[in-house]
Amino acid sequence: MRKALQVGLKGHPHPNPPVGAVVVQGDRVIAQGWHNGPGTPHAEHMALDACRENAAGATLYVTLEPCCHTIGRDGNVRIPCWQRCLDAGVTRVVIACADIDPRTAGKGIQHLLDAGVSVDVGVLSEKAIHQQRGFRSIQTAGRPFVIHKVATTLDGHIACEGGDSKWITGEKSRRAVHQLRATCDAIIVGVGTIVADDPDLTVRSVPLVSGRQPRVVVFDRSLRMPESARVARQGTVIVTTSDAPGAATDAFKQKGCHIIALDADTYTVENILPMLADIGMGIVLLEAGGVLSGAFYRARYVDEVHWYIAPKVVGGGNAPVGLAGSPLATRMNRAIELTQMQMHRYGVDVCITGRPVWEGREAES
């Protein structure tokens, strides 16, 4: 299953989940497959088609419940994955987790059991659910899964007074951030960060997980991003308002940027995120400064936090902080807490990761 999880990452299947499958005959792996994207074969089909020998009596390991769909996205009739396993003579199917898509949800497992196939469910399920969190967020919440990454000094600053910010953390932390970026569909920043730092926002010095650079999304209401900005390139998404100057809009379009323009009164994180899901973003990495990051927390649209802390202080009451704007809590017993908290060391830096607990909490006004 560990191998199936690994090969599952080879595809870039949004809006479908990443799925990997491995066929084992006796003690030998005889094939593997993954889902490449909508309209292409599912991982089980790809693996069973690739078998170097007869799969009769084999075990298939798959990271998601085999599907029951008989009609593909192209409208053509297709063999559902549970049936394909049966046709190949597979006698045991090991599944990491059940599907939440109502078209399958438990039915794929039931079909296999009814046909006499031995089925085990729940092997490395936490890892699989983590891998599928973009797909699951879109299915359940209609928006991408949001990871917030930030680096602060020990005294909580994301830059010095005056704006200098390079570098807060060391090389090992920055490498870990590139690894995190490589697993995301997009990196979100506010125009404040573009103006201050002109970052490149690419994955560098680590392998790309799915062979594709994450796209960049800039939140920029009045299109004040300089045309010369490094991120003003093919594929970058600029979310702006219909009041933005037409000449600037045209200039960015010429550079291959994708412009999303909302009316000013509907320009909110809540309205924008589902639009990012619609253009192929399942997992997004928020790497903004305090102003936009604060807006995401106030919208409660942060699902996972990676907070890097460097053992240094800069002081200064006006130096920017990780979350700006109105407070999330005005009493300590109302603070947003993290669950599933983990701590990692990168050289001298520390990174705390976890999931904010939003459920059952009223927003403070």
Ligand SMILES: NC(=O)c1ccc[n+]([C@@H]2O[C@H](COP(=O)([O-])OP(=O)(O)OC[C@H]3O[C@@H](n4cnc5c(N)ncnc54)[C@H](OP(=O)(O)O)[C@@H]3O)[C@@H](O)[C@H]2O)c1
């Ligand atoms: N250490 C770190 O991890 C880190 C990371 C990123 C940035 N930084 C530092 O942060 C500083 C920049 O901070 P910043 O807060 O200005 O950057 P930011 O949060 O990336 O950008 C803020 C800007 O985003 C725009 N925006 C668009 N939609 C928004 C919305 N719904 N809510 C709020 N803002 C929205 C606003 O400008 P408009 O109103 O014009 O649209 C706002 O001024 C720089 O010094 C940079 O070096 C540090």
